[in-house]
Each structure stands twice: as structure tokens, then as C-alpha cells.
Amino acid sequence: METTLVENLPEVTAAGVLIKAIIILAVISAIAGFGTFIERKVLAFMQRRLGPMHVGPYGLLQLAADGIKLFTKEDIVPQNANKFIFMIAPIITAATAFIALAAVPVFPDFTIPSWIPLLGGTFVPSIAADLNIGILFVLGMMASGLYGPLLAGMSQANKWGIIGAARTAVQFLSYEVVTGLSILAPIMLVGSLSFVDFNNAQAGGIGSWLIWQQPVAFVLFLIAGFAETNRTPFDLLEHEAEVVSGYATEYSGMRWGMFFIGEYANMITISIIAAIVFLGGYSEGGLGWLTIVMKVGFFFFLMLWVRAAWPHVRPDQLMWLCWKVLMPIAVINVVITGIVMMV
Numbered sequence: 001m002e003t004t005l006v007e008n009l010p011e012v013t014a015a016g017v018l019i020k021a022i023i024i025l026a027v028i029s030a031i032a033g034f035g036t037f038i039e040r041k042v043l044a045f046m047q048r049r050l051g052p053m054h055v056g057p058y059g060l061l062q063l064a065a066d067g068i069k070l071f072t073k074e075d076i077v078p079q080n081a082n083k084f085i086f087m088i089a090p091i092i093t094a095a096t097a098f099i100a101l102a103a104v105p106v107f108p109d110f111t112i113p114s115w116i117p118l119l120g121g122t123f124v125p126s127i128a129a130d131l132n133i134g135i136l137f138v139l140g141m142m143a144s145g146l147y148g149p150l151l152a153g154m155s156q157a158n159k160w161g162i163i164g165a166a167r168t169a170v171q172f173l174s175y176e177v178v179t180g181l182s183i184l185a186p187i188m189l190v191g192s193l194s195f196v197d198f199n200n201a202q203a204g205g206i207g208s209w210l211i212w213q214q215p216v217a218f219v220l221f222l223i224a225g226f227a228e229t230n231r232t233p234f235d236l237l238e239h240e241a242e243v244v245s246g247y248a249t250e251y252s253g254m255r256w257g258m259f260f261i262g263e264y265a266n267m268i269t270i271s272i273i274a275a276i277v278f279l280g281g282y283s284e285g286g287l288g289w290l291t292i293v294m295k296v297g298f299f300f301f302l303m304l305w306v307r308a309a310w311p312h313v314r315p316d317q318l319m320w321l322c323w324k325v326l327m328p329i330a331v332i333n334v335v336i337t338g339i340v341m342m343v
Contacts, residue, residue, distance in 0.1 A: 015122050017125065097142070217278075
């Protein structure tokens, strides 16, 4: 299977990268929107109800109805809010989520057919930005996304938004530590921060997957990934069990929707990272990209499953779990990995 390795770099042009970026924006946005429908159907099935059923056959047009509603809703900016920060915060959340996808192999390489005018023969790489520090870049951009909910809550003139902003800072900063430490042990084993190197290191098949060597790191990364993406049981930012909506209390229309497009894009990013770093990537078994699609689909479904089955936690329980349980385990795992490598 062709991937963006060093020998392919001369073929990568600005036009190819631009086309890749447009594809990522279009496809991931569509998947994020469709993910809301899938989530509602999965939750309904697990809770023994029907979910969306009235708009279109089996509720399939509910997604279009929701999209029309978001685009046509009045864009309200409260009178006492800091208008500039209030308006730019959702853009930060969505932009950082999509920028993080630039260094992730989202779709396979392909070359545009030569019969297409202007763009014919253009090579479109699997990774828009094939960085040798890919994992560091992706985690850094996802961490930058905390500024969206943080600024959104702080820009509002109500205590619920400010409390949501405080929860944002506490939760995201805490779990960034666990995310970094959990991924550090696999990085030590592979000796690289490049997703291509992680994929190649597990090219020997299922037996060479890093999950067998780093099961603790895998579990820690998944737990931290739930907190990173603001998913149940760690959805304290917008906490749907409360009457208000945390940092998004005063948002409406498409600005509200951009927060959740960013959330679903981050869910896809976390799923891709877990699939590439721990579950063999996209080259084993001869099935290529079909395997990573199945792995990403599994992790996406797992996030929905946990939401249906697991209760919310309190902020103090969240911090206790992070600082007193997960972080010490992650540090011990890194130390043990280092000792084993030296021996």
C-alpha cells in the first residue's frame, strides 16, 4: 500500500496538500454531523427506545433537519458579553480540532485521474502534514482546543459560563498530563514521534501490536481520551445532567454547533491515534485502510457505549482519579518500560 514515506515526498505538492485539507474538512464535518444521528440511535437502542423516527424513513433526515435548524437559528450575542471573545471561541474549538487532523493519516494516498482538468495527475497524500513529531503536534493542537470552552465561559456575564470555564481548565489541563504520560511509554519503545514509524513498527501483524506490550498505557490513553473529548463520564464542561449548559449556556445556532463539531472531530482523532499507536495502524493483514476504518469505528462506538452505560462523575471524583490514580500509574508504567528496555 502506498503511503507518504520519504520516497513519495517529491510527489507531494501544495495543490495535493490543499486538496487533502479540503477533503478532511468536508468529510470529517459530515462524519461529525452524522455521528450525532448514530449516537442518538445507539443510545436509543441501548435504552430500549426508538430515537429519531419521524423525519424521513427511520429518522434518516433528522440530520438534515438539525443542520437547517442550526444554520437558520438567530445568532445571539448577549448584551453584557465580551463580544469579540464570545464570537471567536467556537472558531478556536473547531479550528484546533481540524488542524490536529492535519498530521493524522485520515484517508489513503491517491492520485487524481489525469482526465480531470487542471488537477489531473495531482498526488494527494494520506497525511496533509507528514511531520516527524506527528504525535506531539496532534496532542498539542488538541490541548490548545481548551481555549475555546475556556474563553467561551469567561466571555459570558453569568456565573454558569464562568463555572464551565473553570471546569474546562481543571479537566483539560489535568488529563493532558495523563495523555502525555500514557503515550510516552509506546514512544520509548518505537523511538519516534511519527505516525508512519508507529505504523511500520507494527507491520508484523496482530502479534506485533503495541497493545500487547503496553496494555496499561492503552487503558490510560482511552480514559484520558474520554476526558479530552468531554465524553461521559467526564463531561463536566457542558454536563447534560444539569439544567444549564456550562460554557455553552448563552450560545445558539451555528456557534453552538461548532463546539460539538469540534468535539466529534476530536473523537475521531483520538480513535485514529489509538488505532495507529496501539492496534497496528493501517498496513497489516493486506486489508490496508479498511482495517483502520473498522478500528476507528470500534472506538467511536465504544465512546457511545460508555455514555449509555456509565454515570457522570463529580468534579472532585474526576480530579481524584486523575492525580491520585491515573498519573501515578502512568509514571510507574514509564519507569518500568525504561527499566525493561535497559535490561
